[in-house]
């Protein structure tokens with residue numbers, strides 16, 4: 001599972017569109033076709049072009065394209081750096097609790113988790129969930145996806161009981177608010193049946209858990 005910041009609505013473009021925007025679109029097209037490494041190269045190019053401009057929207061979209069692709073193609077340090085840049089840009093442009101900013105913060109937490117900064121990753125993602133549930137409601141897609149992903153981080157660190165608590169809350173909210181057959185409900189069920197990632201074990205730093213506070217769960221349970 002990978003959290004990706006949704007793209008802003010894209011206006012129709014003509015021959016005069018900016019080179020960075022064209023490269024962003026090309027990276028997105030390559031990603032849609034499943035060619036992640038080619039998409040990553042185009043995203044690097046788009047990011048370089050966007051940083052030469054003063055267009056904050058292009059810089060934001062270029063970072064939003066590059067950060068998850070860097071993570072997915074194994075450029076873990078670049079993913080952390082780009083996510084940090086993305087969070088700063090999104091916060092300045094959209095505000096601290098905007099949905100796209102929350103997805104950016106969730107992505108950065110995931111990037112930290114991939115390199116074994118487990119306690120920080122879980123604490124940051126729990127904070128994202130708390131903000132999302134308060135600002136957008138526990139049933140909002142950003143809240144449910146963040147909570148479900150938090151369960152994955154706990155599970156991969158070996159904290160199966162806390163992971164199960166997160167999933168139980170997510171299932172309760174999904175059953176109450178999502179329409180029958182909603183794909184996210186099925187996704188939560190799939191994750192509940194998925195074992196911990198073997199890849200994470202090699203980098204995990206939570207072999208002896210020091211459980212961080214789960215501030216988001218009590219409020220979501222109450223609100224749901």
Ligand SMILES: [Zn+2]
Nearest residue numbers: 118157204205
């Ligand atoms: Zn871990």
